[in-house]
Amino acid sequence: MLQDLVSDYTGGKQQSLVQMKKGQMGKTEFLEEAKNHILTYYQMSGEDAQALLAQFEQYIFGYSILSSLIDDESVSDIRVISYDNIRIKREGRRMPSEVAFSSPEEYRQFVDYIATRNQVNISNLNAIGRFTDDDSHPEYILRFTLSMPLVNTYHEPYLCIRKVPKKFPQMKDLIAYEMMDRATAELLVTRFRGGSTLICGGNSSGKTTLLNALKETLPDDMAVLVAQQADELTTYYHPDMMFLHSLSGTTEQQVSYGLEDISIAGLTMDVDFFIIGEVKGAEAIYLLNAAYTGQLCAATIHAPGADKAPEKLVDYAMQGSRYSRDELMKFMECFQTLVFLKNYKVAEIYGCLGWDKESRSLRYEKIYERKMG
Numbered sequence: 001m002l003q004d005l006v007s008d009y010t011g012g013k014q015q016s017l018v019q020m021k022k023g024q025m026g027k028t029e030f031l032e033e034a035k036n037h038i039l040t041y042y043q044m045s046g047e048d049a050q051a052l053l054a055q056f057e058q059y060i061f062g063y064s065i066l067s068s069l070i071d072d073e074s075v076s077d078i079r080v081i082s083y084d085n086i087r088i089k090r091e092g093r094r095m096p097s098e099v100a101f102s103s104p105e106e107y108r109q110f111v112d113y114i115a116t117r118n119q120v121n122i123s124n125l126n127a128i129g130r131f132t133d134d135d136s137h138p139e140y141i142l143r144f145t146l147s148m149p150l151v152n153t154y155h156e157p158y159l160c161i162r163k164v165p166k167k168f169p170q171m172k173d174l175i176a177y178e179m180m181d182r183a184t185a186e187l188l189v190t191r192f193r194g195g196s197t198l199i200c201g202g203n204s205s206g207k208t209t210l211l212n213a214l215k216e217t218l219p220d221d222m223a224v225l226v227a228q229q230a231d232e233l234t235t236y237y238h239p240d241m242m243f244l245h246s247l248s249g250t251t252e253q254q255v256s257y258g259l260e261d262i263s264i265a266g267l268t269m270d271v272d273f274f275i276i277g278e279v280k281g282a283e284a285i286y287l288l289n290a291a292y293t294g295q296l297c298a299a300t301i302h303a304p305g306a307d308k309a310p311e312k313l314v315d316y317a318m319q320g321s322r323y324s325r326d327e328l329m330k331f332m333e334c335f336q337t338l339v340f341l342k343n344y345k346v347a348e349i350y351g352c353l354g355w356d357k358e359s360r361s362l363r364y365e366k367i368y369e370r371k372m373g
Contacts, residue, residue, distance in 0.1 A: 001042065002055050003109055008037065009060070010109070010116045017060075017116055031057060060117075061136065064110050065099045070137060070163065076204060080159040083107035089204065092343060104156060111146065111157045118144070127151045132230045132245075140165055143230045164232045168212045179206060180346040184368060187349070188339065189217045192298065195336030196291045198313065200303035206344040207300040208232050208277065215241075215298070218273060225269055228277030242269070272296060282320030284313050291334035306340035306348040310362060330355045332362055347372055 009017050016033060019025040025033075034056055038049045058067065069075050069088055077089040083101040087094060101107040115122045120131045127150040133142040143162040149155045169177065171185050180188070191197065192214045201207050212233050218224060224241040226233050235241045274290045276283060276299040291297040301316075303309040310332040317328050333355045340348040349368035356363050 001044075001052055002059065003106060005034070005038065005042075005052065005056050006059060006109055006113055008041075009034075010112045013037070014116055018119060020060075021117055021119060027061070030060075059113075063114070063136075063142075065101060066161070068099065069097055070140065070142065070161070073139075076163055078159075078161040078163075080107070080157075082154070082156045092204070107156065111159065114144070114159075115146070120146075122146065122148055124148075124150050130229075134166075134231050139167065141231055143232070164208075164230075166234070168234070169209060170216055170236075171213045174210065174213055177344070179210070179341075179344055180370075184346055184349070187368065188214060188337075188346075191337040191349075191351075193218065193296075196297040196334050197337040197339065198309050198335045199298070199300045199339045199341065200306060200309040200312070201300075201341035201347075202302065202304070204344075205341040207341055209344075210339070210341060210346070211275070211277070211298060211300055215273075215275060222272045223270065224273045224275065225271040226275045226277065227283070229280070230277070233275070233277050242271075273298070275299065278302075279313060279316055281316055284316035284319075285321040285323075285328075288313070288317050288328060288331040288334075292331045297335075303340070306338040306350045307364060309338050309340070310335070326360055329360075329362060338364070342372060345370060345372065 016025065016030065020027070020030045031053065035049065035053050038044070038052055039046075042049065042052070044052070063070055066078060066086075069078050069086075072090075074090050075088045078097070079087040081087060083104045083106065086097045086099055088097045101110065111122070115129070118131050118133055120126075120129050122129060127148040129144070129146045131144050131146075133144070136142070141164040143164060145160045147158045149157060152158060171189065174180060175182055175185050197214070199207050199211055215224065215226070215233070216236060216238065218238065220239055222240065224238065226241065226243045228243070228245050231243070231245055233243065273296045274287070275297070276287050279287060279299050279301045287297055287299055301309055301312055303312045310329065314325060314328045314332065317323070318325065321328065323331075333352055336352050338350040338352070339346060346368070347370050348366065350364040351367045353363040353365055355361075
């Protein structure tokens with residue numbers, strides 16, 4: 001019965017779901033409509049109808065069987081490999097979960113539902129989708145990556161969910177979590193305010209967490225612009241901080257704005273500090289240009305070590321640039337601080353000593369190294 005009801009609302013009654021998501025219909029009104037729909041089209045007693053409505057409410061305003069994993073604060077990532085194989089990352093370790101969908105059909109229905117709920121098209125023209133739900137859970141922003149069977153070797157969708165805490169830790173919290181000691185935190189804050197900073201590491205290493213905390217230390221009289229793909233960076237207190245996110249086009253909406261477009265706009269918005277949540281492409285050239293013209297900048301990037309991060313950023317910048325590699329590497333001297341995180345710990349900090357004309361390379365000094373167990 002629940003699956004039938006969900007099918008009704010991802011099919012003929014999809015408009016009600018969309019209106020509710022957009023805030024055009026309140027929760028009470030939506031549930032009252034669903035109750036009337038059950039009583040009209042389902043042959044059951046009033047008591048059974050109320051029980052079905054309660055299940056439907058949990059499904060619609062939560063995430064079905066995944067809700068318990070989303071609520072679990074020790075779980076940071078959820079990966080649905082198949083209907084009966086749901087993996088999680090708990091406190092940095094990957095492991096099986098204790099939940100599963102009852103059948104491939106139920107799982108596919110769930111995928112259709114979350115696409116409808118988040119106004120995402122999953123046709124053949126959009127077989128790989130990335131979207132964010134930032135309002136359904138009180139504690140987390142949910143970042144989804146969904147790939148459909150059209151591009152998968154096997155015949156079920158793959159669904160990955162990254163949970164981003166809305167109440168992100170600040171520097172004092174990161175000291176308590178032993179990401180760094182107090183002296184290292186004070187060093188990073190000083191360098192962050194005084195020069196451009198590039199934070200690197202692997203997946204789930206703490207890059208965004210550190211950047212989120214560091215930007216909260218910026219003075220109130222500094223105008224800040226944050227460009228990001230997903231709404232992972234937010235602010236508690238800063239009065240002059242703007243946030244822009246990228247927008248992917250769909251078959252219904254061909255308008256799209258990538259990080260490159262947002263970065264171009266950022267250079268004309270009279271800001272003192274320019275932040276890119278995570279550098280992934282040609283937007284890198286605008287970050288470098290901003291830093292090279294004296295604007296303070298910060299970003300995160302995937303790299304296996306602090307000394308490797310400049311090369312990675314330059315590789316991205318070359319995708320949309322007429323500059324040579326040497327010219328772009330010289331631009332990198334504006335990034336005075338390189339930070340490498342591993343396993344949610346600050347592992348290395350490098351300071352830039354400038355461009356060496358003879359060796360045609362950047363010179364760095366290692367100003368901090370943590371012994372990793």
